[in-house]
Amino acid sequence: MLDLKFIRDNAETVKQAVSNKNAAADVDRILALDEAKRTKQYEFDQVRAQQKIKSKEIGSRKKQGLEVESVMEEVSAMAEAIKQLGAELGEITNELDALLLTVPNLPQEDVPVGGEENNAFIREWCDKREFAFEPREHQEICGDTLDFKRGAKITGSGFPLYRGNAALLERALINYFLDKHVLKHGYTEMKPPFIVNRKTMTGTGQLPKLEEDMYRIETEDFFLIPTAEVPVTNFHAEEILGENDLPVKYCAYTPCFRREAGSYGKETRGLHRVHQFNKVELVQLTCPEDSAEALESITASAEAIVQELRLHYRVMKLATGDLSFASAITYDIEVWAPGAKRYLEVSSISNFKDFQARRASIRYRRNDDNKVDFVHTLNGSGLATPRIFVAVVETWQNEDGSITVPPCLRPYLQNRERLEF
RNA sequence: GGAGAGGUGGCCGAGCAGGUUUAAGGCGUACGCCUGCUAAGCGUAUGUGGGUCAAAAGCUCACCGAGGGUUCGAAUCCCUCCCUCUCCGCCA
Secondary structure (H helix, E strand, C coil): CCCHHHHHHCHHHHHHHHHHCCCCCCHHHHHHHHHHHHHHHHHHHHHHHHHHHHHHHHHHHHHHCCCCHHHHHHHHHHHHHHHHHHHHHHHHHHHHHHHHCCCCCCCCCCCCCCCHHHCEEEEEECCCCCCCCCCCCHHHHHHHHEEHHHHHHHCCCCCCEECCHHHHHHHHHHHHHHHHHHHHCCCEEECCCCEEEHHHHHHCCCCCCCHHHCCEECCCCEEECCCCHHHHHHHHCCEEEEHHHCCEEEEEEEEEECCCCCCCCHHHCCCCCCCEEEEEEEEEEECHHHHHHHHHHHHHHHHHHHHHCCCCEEEEECCHHHCCCCCCEEEEEEEEECCCCEEEEEEEEEECCCHHHHHHCEEEECCCCCCEEECEEEEEEEEEHHHHHHHHHHHCECCCCCEECCHHHHHHCCCCCEECC
16 A cells, blocks of 8 residues: 555655556545544544543542542543544544555556556567477367366366376476575575465455455455465564565465456466466565565566576566556566467566555564664566466477476476476 | 463563553663673663654654443453464364
């Protein structure tokens, strides 16, 4: 969430940002409520201060054996007024708090304005592989080791099963990602819960906006996580860290659950878009002045993996309309899938600045002046498996239907050089 | 799921038959004094958030797990919920 004082002082900037992000947030209503709240708060404080003094007087008069009836009558009237003012203040506060949660983060200044078509190309890596035969799509290569039909029978569409060597490859990818980030990139591994409560989901900004896109457990009012970002970022919620504790670098493997009802067509076939998938997530909490660099660092860590897998990819900077609610700036890594003949998004790396930290109240104490300030939070996929699975299988496929195992994955697959499905 | 005991500041911990608690005391931390050095000792300071203020200081309000309630007045009494611990039950 944004700082209320900032909204007050920069109303036009905020309105412009809301519009650029295609969001709906009533900034004028927020300003009016803010004004009303401060007035009411002042009144309340005045009366309350009087009441406290007078109430204590009753106590001391009683001890001295003096009469208290007249004072009690006087304070009684104040109590009435306070009850009334408190109720009004509460109503204003509730509405204001709810509205503040609907204001998206401001895009960073260098983010291009506009929709997806305005996403900026940043760089790409290696050429697309040349094939001596017509490359096939992953469903064809993997056959029934990727079982969409039985997944649909057991659960519903969008819940495929991996079996045999497909499951083995999936597991190899996850282990490879984790080892890379833990052993080479300095991240601490975490195994968080896959189910979180409403407060946690609000902390990272999924709620209140995206409730319909998530699986909810009604009996407990819990949610299945759509990404490890949620439990991992909230790990330090309501804490004040030391500056020396920063940066905090966590990586976590979790399954991710997304309802995202209403996605149909070509994009949903095969592993391209599913309701449950696996992802290794990178999360950092940094000092404000270090977050820009951290964004590049997370991006580099994700790219390192795609490079070792020897997949052609490009990095895009998302335009304002394509940015998520909480993000100030996001890079997407898109790998080339030769069978599908298109780019697949395998990682989004975002800097949320203090937006999530403010919601979840994640702070740190600065060394120089001992003051408390919000940390910056960032995260990026490192990486999501289904689309990487697709790109690996399609890029490394052989004409006979097997795949050559990329060298970096061989230690995770009994040093096999080929895999058949 | 059942029974019991708890949840207080960075930490420990008192207060809990409602009334100068503006949360004692200790530890830790910071600064100062003292001191060959270190330790000890002495002194001072030390929460978060809101409001007021150009800003700071000051003043003020809220916060003792969360939310309600009773009362002139709630850390303290009542209700609901959450969490932790002990024992029992169930269970991969």
